Amino acid sequence: MTDQRVAIVAGARTPFVKAGQAFATLGPLALAKQAVRGLLERHEVDPAGIDAMAFGVVVAEPGKPNLAREIVLETGLPAGIEAQTVSSYCITGLRTATIVADAIARGRISAGIAGGVEWLSGADPATFQEPTTGLSMGQHMELTRAEWNIPRTRQDEVALASHRNAVAARQHLAQEIVPVGGVTHDTGPRPDTSLERLATLKPAFDPAGTITAGNASPVSDGASAVLLMSERRAALEGREPLGFIEAMEYAAVHPDEGLLMAPAITVPRLLERAGLQLADIDLLEIHEAFAAQVLANVAAWERGWKGRPTGPVDWSRVNVNGSSVAVGHPWAATGGRILAALAYEMARRDARRGLISICAAGGMAGAFLLTRA
Secondary structure (H helix, E strand, O other), X not given: OOOOOEEEEEEEEOOOEEOOOOOOOOOHHHHHHHHHHHHHHHXXXXXXXXXXXXXEOOOOOOOXXXXXXXXXXXXOOOOOOEEEEEOXXXXXXXXXXXXXXXXXXXXXXXXXXXXEEEEHHHOOHHHHEOOOOOOEHHHHHHHHHHHXXXXXXXXXXXXXXXXXXXXXXXXXXXXXXXXXXXXOOOOOOOOOOOHHHHHOOOEOOOOOOOOEOOOEOOEEEEEEEEEEEEHXXXXXXXXXXXXXXXXXXXXXXXXXXXXXXXXXXXXHHHHHHHOOOHHHOOEEEEOOOEHHHHHHHHHHHHHOOOOOOOOOOOHHHEOOOOOHHHHOEOHHHHHHHHHHHHHHHHHHHOOOEEEEEEEEOOOEEEEEEXXXX
16 A cells, blocks of 8 residues: 555445345345445445445355446446456455555545455355365364364353454444344344353364354355545545555465464564554454354464464454354455444544454455554
């Protein structure tokens, strides 16, 4: 980001709902349109001022290979908006933001929409297996959990914090959520859960394992969209940026090293490039594919497994509004949810720096540094 600062101006999303339930009859395009329309209408955005769209989906809708372009045409947006569709597993939402942000930073455009959608109600069960190994992400995570000696009790504690934080944040998260079909909020967060209840759940992927439905993210449907602008364009429109995208990092490891362990590279590398330690980060958003994955990557950061040690994690700064274990995880929509949620929370607190870490299937990961300075 050397030419123009990229501002996060606004975000909107549908509720995240467990697959096979309230959104089971909709499909990706229907959900994506709701998120994009909600973004434009809630924030009084003139569609004529949008230069480009990048939108992601992992499980594609049949007959719609460029879903992003269909969103443009079916929402009545100007036909001249260039649109492309992206697929990169759980970091898809970050990838779409990178595409739009890069175009803004280099001066090719001044405003664009990034987002993603997943309708896992219609996914083939084979979709949930890693193509190179034939194992599911949960099975892979059991291997990593054992290697890093992650105890069941600690996983359940992370899961409980996710639920409690998401429930407590429900009122101010409402500004980000566009109701769909009478559903007004995420259906995953549970106000009645407890460590005792979580402890009764049986292992989901290995009879001798510790990963359960309670400490793993649920299979979900949902969509998210984020409006990005150049700092100059936001000022011209009188819009106060929520924050700025300061830096990005992507990396990958071989699945044999841990399918969801690439954040062990992205976060230390991003911090080193910025000259920071974790202690310099006010808010940290770690995607919760599994509570065990969060804990393994935190241990890797602190020990310096794939980079210089980052310093200890202050858990009071982590996922303060809950994350994927409670909220849900529609794969391509998660990046946009986290990006907007962090930017809004930074603005509420006037926090200086925020960091995003998202792991992905295929042994990949992405990380963003946001600032308000």
